[in-house]
Amino acid sequence: MRNIKLTIEYDGKRYLGWQRLGDSEKTIQEKVEGVIKLLTGEEIEVVGSGRTDAGTHARGQVANFKTAHQMSLPEMQQFFNRYLPQDIVVNKIEEVPERFHARYHAKGKQYSYYVWNNAIPSVFARNTSFHCPQPLDLEKMQQAAEKLIGTHDFIGFSALKKSKKSTVRTIDEITITPEGDLLRFTFKGNGFLHKMVRILTGTLIAIGDGTLPPEVIDQVLAEKVRQAAGETVPSHGLFLDEVYY
Incomplete structure (x- = not known):
């Protein structure tokens, strides 16, 4: 199982914040998870470093997810930036140790x-x-x-x-x-x-x-x-x- 770390930039104007909401698709987490499902065919939860409020922007939000998919990192980053909305961009993608957690390990x-x-x-x-x-x-x-x-x-x-x-x-x-x-x-x-x-x-x-x-x-x-x-x-x-x- 691979643990993938994303560094994400977004314009938060159109969104209700980072965290997924049950009654709305207008969150950053929802959009990122939607592309992961398209990529892997799996329902995978993305862990963010923390919430950002509705309308807040990010230059360096960090998230991670685990997958068995074997696509290379450059191809994966290209896939994200092709299918994400234009106001969300994956600036960096890395494979990290299995225990890495974007929220709990943030200092x-x-x-x-x-x-x-x-x-x-x-x-x-x-x-x-x-x-x-x-x-x-x-x-x-x-x-x-x-x-x-x-x-x-x-x-x-x-x-x-x-x-x-x-x-x-x-x-x-x-x-x-x-x-x-x-x-x-x-x-x-x-x-x-x-x-x-x-x-x-x-x-x-x-x-x-x-x-x-x-x-x-x-x-x-x-x-x-x-x-x-x-x-x-x-x-x-x-x-x-x-x-x-």
Whole structure:
């Protein structure tokens, strides 16, 4: 039995996220599994490194599946990219040890969130960034971001109300980089809770435009109250850049 690892890029605009849903075919997992069935004739479940929300994009989503099919890897990659929709591409394909698991073996992830920071909206960036017309104080946002570095209970920066599992995560790095009128917020850590990156970004934006004080970071981490943090910014500005193993 072969264990095949895929690195997948997708434009999430048309999809309801990564995870297969019982009542819809509009998920990335559903599309990938459909091509695998066409390729192998088998009903095979693809394991993703984690969920991405509806509308979220990926440059480096990782998944794996097991098959007895003997097609070569180059032929398999060509098959995927021939039959997948044009907004989903397999960028890399590898044969990995049988025990490899895309989700359980992931040690960390990097996400980027893009903000179009100009009074005038962009036609071309509208599907891949959040439009924020107000001026943003970059220095103030970077100083606030430093407060998030390290190991904390991030439940106040998530969409979770309660969780039986640990909500402690470690953020190794946050950078905010101007790219013309785009601001790129990059988050690197060992894992992220549901909507955590979008809420962190919304909070940093609110600090940058003066709506919230930088001290709100300390308050939310200490009190674990979601309502004190900033808004959840829309999913279409979010990219899963890379999964680390």
